[in-house]
Amino acid sequence: MKKTGIYSGSFNPIHIGHLAIANWICEYTDTEEVWFLVSPRNPLKEAGELMEEKLRLAMVEAAIGDYPKFSVSDIEFSLPRPSYTIDTLRTLRSTYPDRSFQLIIGSDSWAQIDRWKQYDELIREFPLLIYPRKDYPIEIPEGCPTVRGVDAPLLEISSTHIRQALRAGKDIRFFLPEPVRPFLIEQLRLPE
Template identity: 35%
Template sequence: MKKVGILGGTFDPPHYGHLLIANEVQSALELDKIWFMPNHEPPHKKKPESVEDEDRLHMLELAIAENANFSIQPIEMDRKGPSYTVDTMKILHTEYPDHQFYFIIGADMIEYLPKWHDIDILVNLVQFVGVKRKSYSHQTDYPVLYIDVPAIDVSSSMIRDRVKKGQSVRYLLPDSVIDYIEEKQLYGSSKSIRLS
């Protein structure tokens, strides 16, 4: 039985916080792989419309390129409309019957679990792995494995805002992703703006 961690998100853009969480969970639980699962349209928040799915996918490929244990699972990006985790996991269980799935969620999502679509079915399809953060409650009636991860206070929205303002994002995300953002002039950036 292969043990696979799944880290979902918009990855708009992917940053070191995502990579750190994936690495720490893989190490702590001795997982075989981490699948990064970008979604097309998350049901719980509106996706920014400034960047195409292809750009997010390419940035994610660049971000994980140096880790052989990281790969991309594009199933939710391939489906149009909102993607519910329970539907995705039903499909993955059928396609990968020899895999045990560990679904990684942030502390904000632990509190939100009761509102997840068909959560009572989903808890039988995955083992939730919660990343602890001091400012959030970790109380839940659902089975969650908790992993301590060093705090890195970075978010995709903060990076998008900094890029738009022409501020440095060095050390917040991989240089290859910064280069791509500059080259494609994403998030309101300009080729004349140096982000390092």
């Protein structure tokens, strides 16, 4: 059974931090591939400046290109909203019985896992890989054998910072995969 990591997020926009973490997970854990699952909207976050979901999907597709260990999924676009991780993972498991799905989350998300729908069932049913985020140590309590921290690099790049920097006229080309820049220039109405 192929071990597939699910890296879910709004990717508003996708940036090199997302790609670096996914790449590290493919190369330094037993995860064989990573699917970037574009979420229409996280029920625990404000909608704020969320770009249109199909645009975010197109940016992720452009960012990963033809890298064989990465794929993109829009499965939540067709699920009831708001979408919840447990429901999405169960749908993936029934749709792709030849894969073993693992959820990839940051330690900041792990710190609030008890706010997630049916989080105890999620932890029981699916392995979780937790990568480090600043100010959120990875603490895994006893009785969570499916949960493990990974020693991925600590990357402090945020989509919010990227949008703000672009609007302020900053040249942050090395924070973004090059194929994503044209999408943002048009979406944020920026000069080229």
